[in-house]
Amino acid sequence: MTLLNVSDLTVTLATSTGDADAVRNLSFSLDGGEILGIAGESGSGKTMTALSIMGLLPYKGKASGSINFDGKEVLGSSKKKYQHMRGKEISMIFQDPMTSLHPMLTVQTQLTEHMRYHDKMSKSAARESALKLLDTVKIPDPASALRAHPSQFSGGMRQRIAIAMALACEPKLLIADEPTTALDVTVQAGILRLLHQIRDERNLSIMIITHDLGVLSSLTDKILIMYAGSEVESGPARELLSNPRHPYSQGLIAALPGASREGKFLTSIDGMPPELGNFPSGCAFHPRCGFAEDRCSVPPIDATVVSKGHRIYCPVNPFAHDRVEQS
Amino acid sequence: MILSPNTRKTLKALETPTEKKGKGSTNSIWRQPLAIVGLTIIGVWVFVAVFAPWVAPYDPYSQEFDKFIPPSAEHWMGTDELNRDILSRVIYGARISLPYSILLVVLSTIIGTIVGGVSGFFGGRVDATLMRITDMFFAFPGIILAMAVAAALGPEIRNAVIAITIVAWPVYARLVRGLILNSKSSDYVTASSLLGSSSIRTLFVDLRPNISGPVFVLMALEVGTALLLLSGLSFLGLGATPPSAEWGAMVSMGAVNFDRWWVGLFPGIAILTAVLAFNFIGDTLRDALDPRTAKALRD
Amino acid sequence: MKPVPVLTPVTKTLFTGTGLTPFIIRRLLTAVVLILGITFIAFSVTQLVPGDPVAANLGQSAYSDPDIVAAFKAEYGLDQPVHIQYITYVGNLLQGNLGISLSSKRPVAEDLREFFPATLEIALVAVFVALVLGVILGTISAMTRDRLPDQIIRVFSLTGVSMPVFWTALTAFYIFFFVLGWAPGTGRLEPGAEPPPQVTGMYTVDALLDGDFATASQAVSYLLLPALVLAVFALGVITRFTRASVLEILGNDYVRTARSKGLPERVVIRRHVLRPALLAIITIAGVAFASLLAGSVLIENVFSWPGLGQYAYKSAVGLDLPGIMGVSMIVATVFIFMNLLVDVLYRVIDPQMKDSK
Ligand SMILES: Nc1ncnc2c1ncn2[C@@H]1O[C@H](COP(=O)(O)OP(=O)(O)O)[C@@H](O)[C@H]1O
Ligand code: SF4
Numbered sequence: 002m003t004l005l006n007v008s009d010l011t012v013t014l015a016t017s018t019g020d021a022d023a024v025r026n027l028s029f030s031l032d033g034g035e036i037l038g039i040a041g042e043s044g045s046g047k048t049m050t051a052l053s054i055m056g057l058l059p060y061k062g063k064a065s066g067s068i069n070f071d072g073k074e075v076l077g078s079s080k081k082k083y084q085h086m087r088g089k090e091i092s093m094i095f096q097d098p099m100t101s102l103h104p105m106l107t108v109q110t111q112l113t114e115h116m117r118y119h120d121k122m123s124k125s126a127a128r129e130s131a132l133k134l135l136d137t138v139k140i141p142d143p144a145s146a147l148r149a150h151p152s153q154f155s156g157g158m159r160q161r162i163a164i165a166m167a168l169a170c171e172p173k174l175l176i177a178d179e180p181t182t183a184l185d186v187t188v189q190a191g192i193l194r195l196l197h198q199i200r201d202e203r204n205l206s207i208m209i210i211t212h213d214l215g216v217l218s219s220l221t222d223k224i225l226i227m228y229a230g231s232e233v234e235s236g237p238a239r240e241l242l243s244n245p246r247h248p249y250s251q252g253l254i255a256a257l258p259g260a261s262r263e264g265k266f267l268t269s270i271d272g273m274p275p276e277l278g279n280f281p282s283g284c285a286f287h288p289r290c291g292f293a294e295d296r297c298s299v300p301p302i303d304a305t306v307v308s309k310g311h312r313i314y315c316p317v318n319p320f321a322h323d324r325v326e327q328s
Numbered sequence: 329m330i331l332s333p334n335t336r337k338t339l340k341a342l343e344t345p346t347e348k349k350g351k352g353s354t355n356s357i358w359r360q361p362l363a364i365v366g367l368t369i370i371g372v373w374v375f376v377a378v379f380a381p382w383v384a385p386y387d388p389y390s391q392e393f394d395k396f397i398p399p400s401a402e403h404w405m406g407t408d409e410l411n412r413d414i415l416s417r418v419i420y421g422a423r424i425s426l427p428y429s430i431l432l433v434v435l436s437t438i439i440g441t442i443v444g445g446v447s448g449f450f451g452g453r454v455d456a457t458l459m460r461i462t463d464m465f466f467a468f469p470g471i472i473l474a475m476a477v478a479a480a481l482g483p484e485i486r487n488a489v490i491a492i493t494i495v496a497w498p499v500y501a502r503l504v505r506g507l508i509l510n511s512k513s514s515d516y517v518t519a520s521s522l523l524g525s526s527s528i529r530t531l532f533v534d535l536r537p538n539i540s541g542p543v544f545v546l547m548a549l550e551v552g553t554a555l556l557l558l559s560g561l562s563f564l565g566l567g568a569t570p571p572s573a574e575w576g577a578m579v580s581m582g583a584v585n586f587d588r589w590w591v592g593l594f595p596g597i598a599i600l601t602a603v604l605a606f607n608f609i610g611d612t613l614r615d616a617l618d619p620r621t622a623k624a625l626r627d
Numbered sequence: 628m629k630p631v632p633v634l635t636p637v638t639k640t641l642f643t644g645t646g647l648t649p650f651i652i653r654r655l656l657t658a659v660v661l662i663l664g665i666t667f668i669a670f671s672v673t674q675l676v677p678g679d680p681v682a683a684n685l686g687q688s689a690y691s692d693p694d695i696v697a698a699f700k701a702e703y704g705l706d707q708p709v710h711i712q713y714i715t716y717v718g719n720l721l722q723g724n725l726g727i728s729l730s731s732k733r734p735v736a737e738d739l740r741e742f743f744p745a746t747l748e749i750a751l752v753a754v755f756v757a758l759v760l761g762v763i764l765g766t767i768s769a770m771t772r773d774r775l776p777d778q779i780i781r782v783f784s785l786t787g788v789s790m791p792v793f794w795t796a797l798t799a800f801y802i803f804f805f806v807l808g809w810a811p812g813t814g815r816l817e818p819g820a821e822p823p824p825q826v827t828g829m830y831t832v833d834a835l836l837d838g839d840f841a842t843a844s845q846a847v848s849y850l851l852l853p854a855l856v857l858a859v860f861a862l863g864v865i866t867r868f869t870r871a872s873v874l875e876i877l878g879n880d881y882v883r884t885a886r887s888k889g890l891p892e893r894v895v896i897r898r899h900v901l902r903p904a905l906l907a908i909i910t911i912a913g914v915a916f917a918s919l920l921a922g923s924v925l926i927e928n929v930f931s932w933p934g935l936g937q938y939a940y941k942s943a944v945g946l947d948l949p950g951i952m953g954v955s956m957i958v959a960t961v962f963i964f965m966n967l968l969v970d971v972l973y974r975v976i977d978p979q980m981k982d983s984k
């Protein structure tokens with residue numbers, strides 16, 4: 002059953018040189034209990050995609066297209082509707098746990114305020130529930146943690162608190178925007194394991210955003226790869242990771258530590274991702290792509306279905322034969 | 329001088345490097361409504377000041393009328409205690425207040441830039457000493473020192489300018505020092521010192537464009553403050569003195585005859601509009617320079 | 628990322644290591660140096676410019692009599708070389724002696740005790756009014772960023788800081804006293820009324836301490852107009868600053884987190900935005916307060932308010948160095964201690980802050 006269906010989402014932001022589309026005609030969907038991974042280099046519009054679902058785009062940001070959640074259109078909802086949805090139906094955890102928790106409020110306040118608002122809980126009931134949540138996310142000594150301020154915890158612990166906050170009202174969808182990027186490698190695995198476990202226990206859907214594909218390999222059911230605000234490839238996680246078809250995805254995957262370096266795979270992607278407002282025409286990747294042809298810079302670039310649920314936005318599809326032969 | 333909170337905020341904003349602020353934003357400043365209103369008002373005052381003899385209906389010093397005529401068709405702003413036409417005096421007043429305020433700002437900028445430049449450029453003990461002194465001026469209630477100096481020098485507008493300059497320069501010093509320290513660490517100064525250009529050259533030629541912009545914005549913001557202080561001293565009798573048609577001094581005549589409302593009202597409005605105009609421009613410029621409003625909380 | 632202990636008791640972060648007490652002591656020492664520096668500036672600047680305090684304080688005929696002039700100089704130590712005068716002054720100062728005023732012929736400390744509370748009273752009311760209104764207006768402004776209410780408030784507050792305060796005083800006095808008759812007039816109390824016994828020197832407070840409500844309410848009615856006039860400038864400043872602070876804090880990640888939890892906007896603003904913004908705003912209010920103390924010099928003569936401003940004016944005109952220094956020091960002290968207080972508050976409320984400073 003489809004929980005979230007995003008179609009043709011375009012996000013326009015105000016920049017110093019005028020309006021620019023940070024997300025372009027993005028479509029994807031997510032079933033109940035499923036984990037979707039969204040990957041792409043920094044600046045590719047992943048966060049803006051997430052924020053447009055939450056209705057939290059930055060000042061002067063606009064979203065168009067359609068975002069259907071649980072059977073209802075969300076985009077363009079009233080402030081009230083968004084408020085009732087946020088935290089309750091969909092919740093989000095952010096990239097940097099050092100800045101995303103309020104420095105001056107106690108953990109208890111931050112963990113219970115939305116429970117009390119959404120679920121009209123009494124103070125003591127919310128506290129009880131908060132203790133359980135802290136236990137779920139494996140914070141030692143929950144009772145004294147409630148009294149503490151975020152500054153008294155390490156980054157990994159803070160991210161666990163943030164996860165507890167996000168789970169407080171038992172949402173159907175959890176959006177995790179680079180939940181481990183700001184953390185030490187050793188701490189990362191713990192957080193990922195926790196997310197996985199939460200999905201299994203609570204049967205909630207998770208949309209996990211990252212610029213590090215390695216994070217996704219063990220965790221996700223589906224993967225969407227973005228470049229310059231557009232989808233370049235999407236498909237079932239296992240298939241996409243083992244058999245990426247878009248040159249950009251191939252580059253990302255080849256750049257992973259431990260990836261096989263044989264064949265014609267790129268080992269790294271040269272150059273920098275384009276800046277917002279200066280996206281190249283056609284396939285935005287063409288200035289950096291080793292396989293670019295003239296037609297690559299001519300829009301529109303249409304989707305090519307590789308197999309069921311797996312598509313790429315690259316008419317050239319350079320490795321199709323190699324891969325087919327190999328398999 | 330106790331740093332006005334606005335000025336603090338500005339200093340902070342001005343000192344933050346401007347690389348990312350595109351050219352487009354600076355140009356569009358002049359299309360912002362408040363800036364347009366500000367420019368228009370200043371344009372009007374400049375015009376009035378330059379063409380005062382033609383614009384003013386009467387001689388500002390002539391005492392040929394009755395005293396205390398309320399505003400009327402002949403005397404739009406009435407006449408004062410000494411039988412003079414207030415409109416003509418307000419018009420001629422623009423010839424005093426505007427140029428002296430600007431002079432004051434320019435003098436403070438020159439002194440502040442030299443002190444801040446020396447401090448930022450030489451660093452070390454020189455910097456520490458100069459900045460300690462600047463700090464003291466910041467903690468000093470400027471108007472009181474200005475009053476004392478103006479009183480000592482004798483009531484005259486030129487002396488008031490000197491007095492206020494003595495308390496106004498530290499703002500510029502701090503800004504220029506901050507800018508130099510910022511640019512010093514930036515790559516292109518390193519590059520130009522590698523290319524062997526002399527240090528003094530670096531200071532005056534290479535850094536100039538980085539410094540002049542923010543300093544200009546600060547100047548725009550400070551003209552208003554200067555005008556308020558200058559007319560304030562004149563109001564107290566420590567600046568321009570009778571019969572000079574200075575706006576602050578004219579308001580003080582209104583204070584003596586407060587029941588004749590027109591005597592003080594119009595010169596005060598003249599001050600208000602001129603200061604407001606500069607503040608409109610300064611505020612717009614600052615907003616353009618500082619779109620993300622810095623990280624002031626932690627500073 | 629540096630490792631942070633899982634749980635540290637608040638008290639531990641506060642009172643050990645680079646704790647609060649050494650911080651306060653360091654800052655107090657700096658304050659003393661600053662204040663001495665201020666006396667030095669006042670002294671040297673007034674020495675550098677020509678001006679004869681003897682002439683300013685003696686009448687025409689007395690000034691032409693060399694004996695009287697010599698006696699005057701001897702009495703106030705003006706016959707000593709400049710550096711001796713300064714050293715003497717600082718020596719006395721360190722013993723708490725501010726010297727004798729040339730113009731009032733009384734100890735400066737005594738003058739200040741009389742005049743400072745009068746100004747303090749209106750400045751406190753002014754800052755309080757400006758703070759309450761300014762925070763409300765500034766928050767509205769930030770929340771309606773670039774829309775009509777914001778534009779109106781922006782023009783309004785810029786006008787506030789652009790009004791010459793002496794003219795505002797005059798105009799307000801004309802309207803509220805002369806035309807409308809709402810304000811009672813000039814001075815601190817009705818002519819001939821007995822001031823309450825001095826405790827703080829602020830009539831309202833002293834009358835209340837004395838249980839004399841009639842005098843207290845009379846004192847309030849007299850101080851309201853000058854206080855509100857002073858508040859206009861501070862209001863503009865605080866409104867603009869609140870807007871900027873709120874906008875800045877609205878951009879913080881933790882505000883986005885609060886919103887992502889679906890809290891109503893008013894809760895987000897009150898709990899998550901204003902709380903951290905308030906510290907910065909109070910800092911500015913503190914600075915504004917100190918500048919109001921000095922700025923009151925421009926309105927006190929309009930309201931015949933016998934405060935620090937009038938005293939400063941008389942000292943300046945009389946080239947009365949001890950008087951000028953007394954006023955400067957008291958204002959600077961308020962300024963420095965406001966800053967200190969706020970810095971201490973910062974550290975107590977948010978131990979994180981000191982790391983990022
Ligand atoms: N508040 C903003 N205003 C304008 N542009 C922004 C803003 N925030 C982000 N951007 C730009 O939008 C683009 C997409 O950003 P984002 O979605 O955060 O990328 P990602 O999460 O994939 O790293 C980037 O180019 C970024 O610079
Ligand atoms: S469309 Fe062309 S440029 Fe884009 S990825 Fe495919 S081959 Fe490369």
Ligand SMILES: [Mg+2]
Nearest residue numbers: 047048178179
């Ligand atoms: Mg991101």
